[in-house]
Amino acid sequence: xxxxxxxxxxxxxxxxxxxxxxxxxxxxxxxxxxxxxxxxxxxxxxxxxxxxxxxxxxxxxxxxxxxxxxxxxxxxxxxxxxxxxxxxxxxxxxxxxxxxxxxxxxxxxxxxxxxxxxxxxxxxxxxxxxxxxxxxxxxxxxxxxxxxxxxxxxxxxxxxxxxxxxxxxxxxxxxxxxxxxxxxxxxxxxxxxxxxxxxxxxxxxxxxxxxxxxxxxxxxxxxxxxxxxxxxxxxxxxxxxxxxxxxxxxxxxxxxxxxxxxxxxxxxxxxxxxxxxxxxxxxxxxxxxxxxxxxxxxxxxxxxxxxxxxxxxxxxxxxxxxxxxxxxxxxxxxxxxxxxxxxxxxxxxxxxxxxxxxxxxxxxxxxxxxxxxxxxxxxxxxxxxxxxxxxxxxxxxxxxxxxxxxxxxxxxxxxxxxxxxxxxxxxxxxxxxxxxxxxxxxxxxxxxxxxxxxxxxxxxxxxxxxxxx
Numbered sequence: 354x355x356x357x358x359x360x361x362x363x364x365x366x367x368x369x370x371x372x373x374x375x376x377x378x379x380x381x382x383x384x385x386x387x388x389x390x391x392x393x394x395x396x397x398x399x400x401x402x403x404x405x406x407x408x409x410x411x412x413x414x415x416x417x418x419x420x421x422x423x424x425x426x427x428x429x430x431x432x433x434x435x436x437x438x439x440x441x442x443x444x445x446x447x448x449x450x451x452x453x454x455x456x457x458x459x460x461x462x463x464x465x466x467x468x469x470x471x472x473x474x475x476x477x478x479x480x481x482x483x484x485x486x487x488x489x490x491x492x493x494x495x496x497x498x499x500x501x502x503x504x505x506x507x508x509x510x511x512x513x514x515x516x517x518x519x520x521x522x523x524x525x526x527x528x529x530x531x532x533x534x535x536x537x538x539x540x541x542x543x544x545x546x547x548x549x550x551x552x553x554x555x556x557x558x559x560x561x562x563x564x565x566x567x568x569x570x571x572x573x574x575x576x577x578x579x580x581x582x583x584x585x586x587x588x589x590x591x592x593x594x595x596x597x598x599x600x601x602x603x604x605x606x607x608x609x610x611x612x613x614x615x616x617x618x619x620x621x622x623x624x625x626x627x628x629x630x631x632x633x634x635x636x637x638x639x640x641x642x643x644x645x646x647x648x649x650x651x652x653x654x655x656x657x658x659x660x661x662x663x664x665x666x667x668x669x670x671x672x673x674x675x676x677x678x679x680x681x682x683x684x685x686x687x688x689x690x691x692x693x694x695x696x697x698x699x700x701x702x703x704x705x706x707x708x709x710x711x712x713x714x715x716x717x718x719x720x721x722x723x724x725x726x727x728x729x730x731x732x733x734x735x736x737x738x739x740x741x742x743x744x745x746x747x748x749x750x751x752x753x754x755x756x757x758x759x760x761x762x763x764x765x766x767x768x769x770x771x772x773x774x775x776x777x778x779x780x781x782x783x784x785x786x787x788x789x790x791x792x793x794x795x796x797x798x799x800x801x802x803x804x805x806x807x808x809x810x811x812x813x814x815x816x817x818x819x820x821x822x
Contacts, residue, residue, distance in 0.1 A: 357423040357424055358421040358422065358423055358424075358457075358459075359422060359423065359424045359458065359459045359460055359539060359540055359571050360421065360422040360445060360456075360457070360458055360459075360540065360571065360573070361421045361422075361455075361456070361457040361458075362418055362419055362420050362421070362441075362445070362454070362455075362456050363419050363454055363455050363456075364417055364418070364419055364453065364454040364455070365415055365417075365418040365419070365441070365444065365451055365453070365454035365455070365456060366413065366415055366416050366417065366418070366451065366452050366453040366454050367413070367414045367415040367437075367440055367444065367449070367451055367452050367595075368411050368412065368413055368414070368452040368453075369411070369412045369414060370409045370410075370411060370412070371409060371410050371411075371412050372408065372409045373408055373409065377408035377409060378408075380405075380408050381405040381406075381408040381409060382405075384401045384402070384404045384405035384408075385401070385402065385405045387401055388401035388402050388405070413595050414437050414440045414595050415437045415440055415441060415444075415451075415595045415596075416595045416596050417454075417596060417597075418437075418441065418454070418595075418596070418597060419454075419597075420590060420597070420600065422571060422573065423571075424539075424569065424571055425566070425569045425570070425571060426571055426572075426587050426588065427566060427571070427572040427574065427585055427586045427587045427588070428572070428573055428574070428586055428587065428588050428589065428590060429574045429575070429576065429581075429582035429585065429586035429588070429589040429590070429603060429606075430442070430573065430574070430575045430589075430590050430592065431575070431576070431577075431579065431582055431589060431590070431591055431592070431606065431607065431610050432591055432592035432593055432598075432610070433593070433613065433614070436592040436593055436594065436595065437592050437594075437595040438544070438575045438592055439466070439544055439575065441592070442464070442466060442542050442544050442573065442575060443466060444456055445458065445462075445542065445573065446462060446464035446466060446542050447462070448464070448466065458540065459539070460538070460539025460540055460571075461489065461490060461536065461538045461539045461540070462538060462539070462540045462541075462542065463489065463533040463534065463536055463538035463540070463541050463542070464533070464541075464542040464543075464544075465526070465529055465530060465533055465541075465542065465543045465544060465546035465547075466542070466544045466546070471485060471488065471529075472484075472485070472517050472525070472528075472529065473517065474516065474517045474518035475516055475517075475518065476516065476517060477513070477514050477515055477516055477517070478507070478509065478512060478513040478514065478515065478517060478520070478528045479500075479504075479513050479514055481517055481528065481532075482496065482500065482503055482504075482528065482531075482532045483496050485529075485532045485533070486499075486532065486536070489533075489536045489538075490536075491536060499535050499536075502535060503528075503531045503532050503535045504531075506527075506530075506531040506535070506557070506561075507524075507527040507528045507530075507531040507532075508527065508554075508664050509524050509527055509528065512524060513528075523551060523554070526546050526547065527554060529546065530546065530547070530558055530561075534561050534562075534565060537565070537568065537570070538565075538570060539570060539571065540570070540571045540572075540573065541562070541565060541570050541571070541572050541573070542573045542574075543562075543572070543573070543574050543575065543576075544575045545575055545576060545577065547559075552722045552762035552789070553663055553664050553665050553789055554664060554665070555722045555723070556665040556720075556722045556723075556724070556764055556786060556789075557664055557665035559585075559722065559723045559724050560665060560667070560724060560785075560786075562585065563724060572585065572586070574586060579607040579610065579611065580723070580725075581723055582603050582607060583603045583604055583607060584723050584724070584725055585723070586603050587603075588600065588601065588602065588603065589601065589602070589603040589605075589606035589607065590606070591606045591609055591610055593613065598613075639813035639814065639815060640813065640814045641811045641812070641813045642811060642812055642813075642814065643809055643810070643811050644810050644811065644812050645799035645807070645809065645810040646799075646807070646808065646809035646810065647800075647805065647807050647808060647809070648795065648797075648798065648799075650693070650694065650695030650696060651693075651695075653683060653684075653693055653696045654693050654793065655683055655687075655689040655691055655692050655693050655696060655698070655793070656689055656691050657687070657688050657689050657690055657691070658690055658691050658791070663786060663788070663789045665764065665785075665786040665789075666784060666785065666786045666787060667784070667785040667786060668783075668784050668785075669780055669782060669783040669784070669785075671707065671781075671782050672708075672771075672779065672780065672781045672782065673706060673707060673708035673709075673710045673771060673781040673782075674704055674705065674706050674707065674708075674710065674713075674769040674771070674781035674782040675704065675705045675707060675782055676702050676703070676704055676767050676768075676769060676782045676783070676784050676787070677702065677703050677704075677705070678701075678702055678703045679700070679701070679702040679765065679767045679784060679787035679788045680700075680701060680702070680788060681698050681699065681700050681701075681765075681788060681790055682698065682699045682701060683696070683698055683699075684697055684698070684699070689790075690788075690789065690790045690791065691790070691791050691792075691793055692756045692758075692790055692791070692792050692793065693756065693792075693793055694756055694757070694758065694759065694760070694792055694793070694795060694805060695755065695756060695757075695805070696755070696756055697753060697754065697755050697756070698753070698754060698756060699751050699752065699753055699754075700717055700730075700751070700752045700754065700765055700788070701749060701750060701751040701752070702749070702750055702767045702787070703747060703748070703749050703750075704747065704748050704749075704750060704769050704782070705745070705746070705747045706742040706743070706744060706745065706746045706747075706781075707744060707745075708744060709741065709742075709743075709744060710741065710742060710771040710781055711738075711741050711771060711772055712738045712770075712771055712772030712778070713738055713739040713741070713742060713769065713770065713771050713781070714731060714732050714733035714735075714738050714739060714770055715731070715732040715733075715750045715767075715768065715769055715770070716729065716730065716731050716732070716766075716767075716768040716770060717729065717730045717752050717765055717766060717767060717768070718730075718765070718766040718768075719758075719763050719764070719765055720763065720764045720765075720766065720786070721761075721763065721764075721803065722762055722764070727758075727763075727803055727804065728754075730752045730754065732750060732752075738772070756792060757804055757805050757806075758792045758803060758804060758805070759792060759798065759800060759801070759802065759803055759804065759805055760791075760792050760793060760794040760795060760798075761791070761792055761803070762789065762790075762791050763789070763790055763791075763792070764786040764787075764788065764789050764790075765786075765787055765788040765789075765790070766783065766784065766785050766786065766787055767783065767784045767787040767788070768780055768782070768783040768784075769781045769782045769783070
C-alpha cells in the first residue's frame with residue numbers, strides 16, 4: 354500500500370454457500386464432524402468431506418478483486434444488479450467479512466450503504482445521531498457542537514425527536530447523510546442511498562459531496578446512474594459476475610457498461626455484411642418517411658405548485674450588491690415554477706447596490722440536481738458592461754428564455770458580477786440554487802436526455818433496381 358493510497362484491495366473474494374434445503378446444513382455438518390475423527394490424509398476423511406460438499410454449492414459474489422484508490426480520488430463502481438457492488442462496499446466499510454484476500458483502509462470512513470443501516474429503529478433521530486457519532490469516533494461534546502448543523506441539513510423538523518421507525522425512506526436518508534458527512538470523513542462511501550431523496554435534497558447532497566472532495570475526501574460511489582458517475586468521479590470500475598471487467602476513465606467504462614446492458618452478441622459475419630453492404634449501394638432512389646418529429650408545444654399550462662422549500666440554496670456574502678426575489682414568470686407576469694416545454698418565460702431578480710462598483714453585469718445558470726451546468730445567460734457581453742451604479746441604486750434583471758429542457762427538475766443561479774482594480778471579475782453577490790423549477794411531463798416524447806433539439810426523424814427505404822424495397 355503506497356503512501357498516497359487510502360484504500361488497497363488485493364485478491365479479494367467473497368463466497369456464499371447455497372444449500373439444497375434446511376436439512377442439508379445438518380447433513381453436511383454431520384459428515385464433516387465424522388470426517389474430523391479420521392486423519393486428513395486418509396481416504397475416509399476425503400470421502401466424507403466430498404460427501405458433505407454435495408449438499409451445497411459455492412456462490413462467488415466476488416472473485417480476485419484488486420485495486421487501490423489514492424487520497425482525494427473519486428471512484429465510481431458500476432455494474433448490473435448482482436455484480437457484487439454492494440458486497441464490495443460492505444467489505445471495504447468493515448460491515449462484512451471477506452472470504453479471502455485483504456483490504457487495507459487508512460483514515461475515518463463514513464458509509465451510506467443500505468438505507469438506515471446502523472440506525473436503531475426504536476431510537477429517535479437525535480439519539481441515532483449521537484449513536485452514529487460515537488461509532489465514527491466522536492465524543493459526545495463533539496456531536497453536541499455539530500448537532501445543530503446536522504439537524505439543519507437533515508431539515509426534518511420535529512421528527513428529529515421521533516423514532517426512526519416512523520420515518521419515511523427520504524427522512525431516514527436525510528438524517529443518515531447529514532450525520533455521516535458532518536464528521537468530515539477521510540473516505541466517504543455512498544451506495545445508491547441518495548436515489549430516494551427529493552430533488553432539492555439531492556442537489557444539497559451533491560453540493561456537500563463536492564465540498565468534501567475539494568477538502569481532500571476520497572469518494573467511493575455506487576450508482577446505476579451513469580451520468581452521475583461521469584460527473585462525480587475521476588475513475589470508474591466495472592464489475593461483472595463478481596469480477597473486475599474494466600477500470601479507467603468514467604466515460605470509457607460507462608460505454609462498456611452500456612454495451613453490456615443494451616448490446617447483444619454480434620457475429621463477425623454480421624459485422625462484415627454491414628461494412629460491405631452500405632445503404633444505397635445499388636439503390637435508384639430513397640423513399641423518405643417521417644417517423645417522428647417534435648410534438649407541438651400547445652398552450653402554456655405552466656403553474657405555481659404547492660409551496661416547497663428550496664433547501665439547497667446557498668447565499669454568498671455581499672460584496673457591494675444584494676440579490677433578492679429570484680423567480681420565474683410566464684409572459685403574462687404570473688409567478689410559476691412548473692414549466693411547459695417550448696414555452697417562453699422570464700427569470701427575474703432584483704439587485705440593490707451598497708457600494709460603488711464598476712464593470713457590472715448579471716448572470717444566470719441552469720443546473721441539474723447533480724450540479725451540472727447545462728445553460729447560462731449573461732446580461733452584457735464581457736466588453737460592454739452596465740454604467741457604474743450609484744450607492745443605493747436598485748435595478749431589476751429579467752432574462753427571457755425558451756424552455757428547451759425535457760421533463761425533470763432544475764435549478765437556477767443568480768449572480769451580480771463586477772470588476773476590481775486589477776481588472777479581475779468577481780461576484781458582488783451570488784445565490785446558488787436561487788430558484789428551483791420543474792418541467793412538466795409529456796407522454797410519448799420521441800426525445801430523451803436533458804435538452805430538446807429534435808426537429809424530425811426520417812427513415813429512407815432503399816429500392817433496388819427491380820423496384821422492390
